Amino acid sequence: MSIHVLSVCGSSSKDSRTRRILEIAAAGARAAGAEIDFLDLRETALPIMDPDSATQKADPTVKRVLETAAWAQGFLIATPEYHGNLSGALKNWFDFLYPELAGKVAGVVASTGGGGGEMSIVSAKNSFNWCHGFTLPFHVAARGADWEGETLRDEKIVDRLGRLGRDVVRYTQAIAPAWEAAKKEGKGPESGFAGFHT
Numbered sequence: 001m002s003i004h005v006l007s008v009c010g011s012s013s014k015d016s017r018t019r020r021i022l023e024i025a026a027a028g029a030r031a032a033g034a035e036i037d038f039l040d041l042r043e044t045a046l047p048i049m050d051p052d053s054a055t056q057k058a059d060p061t062v063k064r065v066l067e068t069a070a071w072a073q074g075f076l077i078a079t080p081e082y083h084g085n086l087s088g089a090l091k092n093w094f095d096f097l098y099p100e101l102a103g104k105v106a107g108v109v110a111s112t113g114g115g116g117g118e119m120s121i122v123s124a125k126n127s128f129n130w131c132h133g134f135t136l137p138f139h140v141a142a143r144g145a146d147w148e149g150e151t152l153r154d155e156k157i158v159d160r161l162g163r164l165g166r167d168v169v170r171y172t173q174a175i176a177p178a179w180e181a182a183k184k185e186g187k188g189p190e191s192g193f194a195g196f197h198t
Contacts (some may be wrong), residue, residue, distance in 0.1 A: 003169050005034040006072035010079040010090030010124075011111075012042045018111040020152065021142050021161055022078035025109055028165025029076060039068055041089040049095035062096060069100035074107075074172035076165060077128070081112040081120035081141075086127070094127040101131035102197045103179035105172040107164040110141045117141025132193050134175055140164055 007026045011018035019040065026036050046061050056062055079086040108124045110117035118141070125135040140161050146154040182194035191198065 002033050002035040003029075003074055003172050004072050005029045005036050005074045005076060005165075005168060005172075006068050007036055007038045007076045008078065008090070008093065009038070009040045009042070010077070010087040010093070012087065012089050013080070014042070015150075016042070016080070016111075017142065017147065017150075017152075018078045018080045018109075020150070021109050021111055021140070021157075022076060024152070024158060024161040025076050025078070025107065025140070025165040028162035029074070029169050030165075031162070032166040032169035034074070034165075034169045037068055037071065039065070039093075041087075041093060046089070046092055046096070049092055065093060065096050066100060069097050072100075072104065073176055074105045074168040075101075075128070075133075076107050076109070076168060077124055078109045078111070079120050079124055081110050081115060081117050084115075084119040086120045086123040090124065091127065094131070098131050099197055101128060101133040103132065103134075103176070103183075103194060105134045105136070105168055105175050107136045107168040108139045109161060109164065110139070111143075112141055113144045115143070117143070132197070134171075136164065136167055136171065138164065138167075 009019045079090045106128045110120045121139045185191035187195045
C-alpha cells in the first residue's frame, strides 16, 4: 500500500521558486512509492481562520484543506522566507489544522532571497510539532544565488530535495504504525501523547 503524501506550497507568487523546489522533493517521494496530492495555497482561496465562526468549516476551500490533511500520512511543506518567517498563507493553513497533523511526518523546504532559510524552516517545523506531528531533523533551503534563471543549478540542493522526499515516505512508514499502536493503549499515560487523539 502506498503512503499518502500531501505537498503543500505556501507561496502566493505566480512564478514561484518555492513551488519548483517542492516539485523536486515530491518527485523523490513519488519515486519511493508515495501517492502525491498537491495543495497550492495560491490557488486555494482560504479565508483567514476565524475561531468564532460557526459556518467556516462548510466553506469548500476549508473542507478541501481539512480533507487533504486528514488523507495524508506524510507531508512535504514548502514556504518562502518572508521577513525571517514562514509565509502568512502557510501559517493560515496551519491555523485550520490540529488533529489532522497529529502523529504524522513532515519534511520542510524553503526558498529564500539571500539567507539560509533557517528562520522560516524552524517556524514551519514548530507549527507542525505543536500539532503533535513529527518533523524530519533535516531540511532543504534554496537561495536566490542557487538559481540560474528559472533552473535550480545547485545539484547538491537538487539531490537533498530528492532525499528529503524519499525520507518522508521512509519515516512515515516507521512512525505511523507506532502512533496507531500507542492510540490503542487508550487515553491514559501509557499511550503517551497519542492518547490525546483517541
